[in-house]
Amino acid sequence: MDRMRLRSLLLAALLLTVAAAPAQAASRLTVRGAGFGHGVGMSQYGALGFAQHGATYREILAHYYTGTQIAKLSGTSQVRVLLQSGRAVRVTGVDRVVGDRELDPAATYRVVPDGAGRVSLRSAAGDQIGIYMAPLRLEGAGGAFKLLGRAGNGVRDGSYRGFLEVRPGPNGLMAVNALDLESYARGVVAGESPSTWPAEALKAQAVAARTYALATRKPVTGFDQYPDTRSQVYNGVSGERPTSDAAVSATAGEVVTYNGQPVVTYFFSTSGGRTENVENSFLGSSPQPWLRSVEDPYDGVSPKHRWGPYRWSFRTVKRKLGSLVKGSFRSIRVSRRGASPRVVAATIVGTGGTTQVTGPQLRARLGLFDSWVYFNALSTNVTPPPPSDEPTPSLPGGGVAPRALASTVRPRAQLSGRVSPRPADGWIRVQRREGDAWVEVVQAQVRKGGRYAARVSRAGTYRVVSGEDPGPAVLVP
Numbered sequence: 001m002d003r004m005r006l007r008s009l010l011l012a013a014l015l016l017t018v019a020a021a022p023a024q025a026a027s028r029l030t031v032r033g034a035g036f037g038h039g040v041g042m043s044q045y046g047a048l049g050f051a052q053h054g055a056t057y058r059e060i061l062a063h064y065y066t067g068t069q070i071a072k073l074s075g076t077s078q079v080r081v082l083l084q085s086g087r088a089v090r091v092t093g094v095d096r097v098v099g100d101r102e103l104d105p106a107a108t109y110r111v112v113p114d115g116a117g118r119v120s121l122r123s124a125a126g127d128q129i130g131i132y133m134a135p136l137r138l139e140g141a142g143g144a145f146k147l148l149g150r151a152g153n154g155v156r157d158g159s160y161r162g163f164l165e166v167r168p169g170p171n172g173l174m175a176v177n178a179l180d181l182e183s184y185a186r187g188v189v190a191g192e193s194p195s196t197w198p199a200e201a202l203k204a205q206a207v208a209a210r211t212y213a214l215a216t217r218k219p220v221t222g223f224d225q226y227p228d229t230r231s232q233v234y235n236g237v238s239g240e241r242p243t244s245d246a247a248v249s250a251t252a253g254e255v256v257t258y259n260g261q262p263v264v265t266y267f268f269s270t271s272g273g274r275t276e277n278v279e280n281s282f283l284g285s286s287p288q289p290w291l292r293s294v295e296d297p298y299d300g301v302s303p304k305h306r307w308g309p310y311r312w313s314f315r316t317v318k319r320k321l322g323s324l325v326k327g328s329f330r331s332i333r334v335s336r337r338g339a340s341p342r343v344v345a346a347t348i349v350g351t352g353g354t355t356q357v358t359g360p361q362l363r364a365r366l367g368l369f370d371s372w373v374y375f376n377a378l379s380t381n382v383t384p385p386p387p388s389d390e391p392t393p394s395l396p397g398g399g400v401a402p403r404a405l406a407s408t409v410r411p412r413a414q415l416s417g418r419v420s421p422r423p424a425d426g427w428i429r430v431q432r433r434e435g436d437a438w439v440e441v442v443q444a445q446v447r448k449g450g451r452y453a454a455r456v457s458r459a460g461t462y463r464v465v466s467g468e469d470p471g472p473a474v475l476v477p
Contacts, residue, residue: 026472027314027379027417029332035370036304037268038360039276039342040291041065042208044193044269045305047201049298057203057251064275065256065265065290070207073253077181079213080165081234082223083147084175088112089166090148091175095141097121098163100130105141108148111166113173119166134167135176135222144237147175160236161187167222176223177236184225185210185248186240191233192267195241202247208265210248211255215264258290266291270302272340272372280338281371283358293339304369309469314379321365327352331377331420331450332362342371349420377420378471380464385411385455411455413476418450419466430454433461433473 037043042064050060058070089111096102103109107124114120119136121129138145146159162179185206189195193205209232216231217224225231233239255262266278278291299305312320318329327350336345343359359371419428426446431438444454446466456462456476464471 024382024474025380026474027377028472029312029314029317029329030308030376030378030469031310031312031366031368031373032306032308032376032469033368033370033373034270034272034304034306034341035372036270036302036307037370038266038281039268039271039340039370039372040278040281041266041268041275042204043271043275043296043299043302044201044205044267045302046271046275046296046299047204048193048197049301051198051201051204052301053298055200057200057207060200060204061207061256063294064267065258065263066292066294068256068258068263068290070254071257071260071262073181073214073255077214078178079181079184079217079225080223081177081179081184081225081227081231082174083160083177083227084149085169085171085173086175087172089164089173089175091138091145091164092148093141093144093146093159094138094164096139097130097132098137098139100132103129103138109138111136111173113168117168119168119173135165136167137178138164138166140164158236158238165222169222174222181210181213182248182252184213184234186245187234187236188213188232188239189244189247190241191235191239193244195243199243199247199250202244203251205267206244206247206251207254207256208267210251210253211262211265212267214255215262256290263288263290270304270370271296271299272305272370273297273299274340276338276340276342280342280344281360283344283360307369313472314377317366320367321348324348324355324357324361324365326350326355330379330418332375333420334375340372341374343373375420376466376469377418378464378466378469379417379419380462380471380474381416382462382474382476383414383416385414410457412457412459414453414455415462415464415474415476416451416453417464417471419446419452419464419471420450422446422450423467428452428454429465430456431463431465431470432456432458433463438463438470 047060092108093105094103095105110122112120114131117134118131119134120131144159144161145164160177161183165176165178167174188209189206227234256265273296275294277293279285279287314329318325330349333347334343338344346357348355363371427443429440430442432441442454444452446452459476461473463473
């Protein structure tokens with residue numbers, strides 16, 4: 001065989017290999033959802049909507065916490081809020097060590113560990129004032145103290161009512177604000193619901209916040225509440241507003257009860273139109289009769305009532321899900337939803353296998369507002385068409401006949417891939433870019449395993465649409 005002929009054969013083989021390979025491949029996961037939060041208990045935007053429609057705070061609370069009543073506490077209760085955890089505590093505005101000596105409220109003091117359950121109180125210059133067995137309890141001058149810190153160290157600077165308790169903790173010292181329940185509620189309500197909201201919505205928030213604090217106290221840990229969304233948003237004196245203070249005062253001592261006992265009153269931002277059973281959102285929790293799914297007719301006032309669509313490449317989804325994906329990402333199949341459409345269980349499908357996950361896991365890994373979510377995975381490959389003996393020409397103008405007639409078109413390329421879940425009508429639509437518009441040119445049936453294949457007769461930019469979700473654009477050369 002001469003050298004020229006060998007070169008021609010090698011070139012032909014190379015061209016055949018290139019022609020057989022996909023001209024382009026693309027993938028996309030479309031994510032649509034509703035709601036913002038865990039979905040259990042009172043929807044704050046739903047409460048706003050109820051108040052705007054004339055409901056009282058008692059009616060709002062009775063709607064979200066099934067079978068409950070409002071009762072009034074006898075006596076006072078105290079709450080302990082963890083404000084800081086670190087190696088040292090700096091404070092001003094304290095006028096005495098409880099049970100010991102007076103202090104200068106204008107001075108700054110520093111508390112550091114001293115070993116064996118003791119803490120050392122020092123001046124700002126470092127001079128030791130005294131050594132105390134924990135907890136060291138400092139009283140605020142005029143009923144409030146000011147916690148100090150450096151930017152970026154996690155300290156919640158600000159003024160707080162009541163007492164500052166300092167005791168050893170896992171990361172050095174814990175700075176805990178001990179105060180009465182009503183003062184605590186004043187620091188919570190405007191942090192959880194905008195102070196401009198109607199009075200009845202703020203009253204509902206006040207009762208829910210007070211009840212939650214009372215029902216979730218942890219006396220053996222040294223503190224009851226975190227100052228953030230791990231418990232409730234608590235901003236101390238700086239978080240108080242006249243309208244929210246009025247809501248606390250108007251409902252003073254009132255709590256939500258079931259069978260005569262205060263209960264855990266979960267609340268969150270936005271329901272999407274229906275709340276969820278507690279056991280479906282806080283997985284492993286026992287069902288509770290007052291934390292059942294209910295319709296939320298006025299939640300549409302929330303900007304997060306519906307959200308999305310978000311469209312991510314499979315590579316982006318793989319990065320977000322990390323080790324939950326075996327191999328390359330392919331799809332997410334929801335296997336169980338709750339009393340609302342929130343995802344309880346799902347399967348992540350990868351080229352290397354599957355992984356069982358929960359709705360809360362998906363929400364956390366993907367950074368979603370809620371687990372009320374729908375996924376549409378769509379991949380598209382462009383390949384040369386398979387051999388065909390059907391010479392029927394394309395339609396006038398280069399279009400392609402719909403559905404059953406699609407196979408009779410003289411094809412230029414084939415678009416194929418997978419879609420999950422299978423569309424309700426069992427078909428995908430293929431669209432071609434024409435100027436600024438997308439024009440439908442063919443439909444193809446989705447077969448077992450979510451596979452589809454559609455032939456197109458012209459060069460151009462195409463996309464596949466499943467339901468209401470378009471896949472990524474691909475080029476047919």
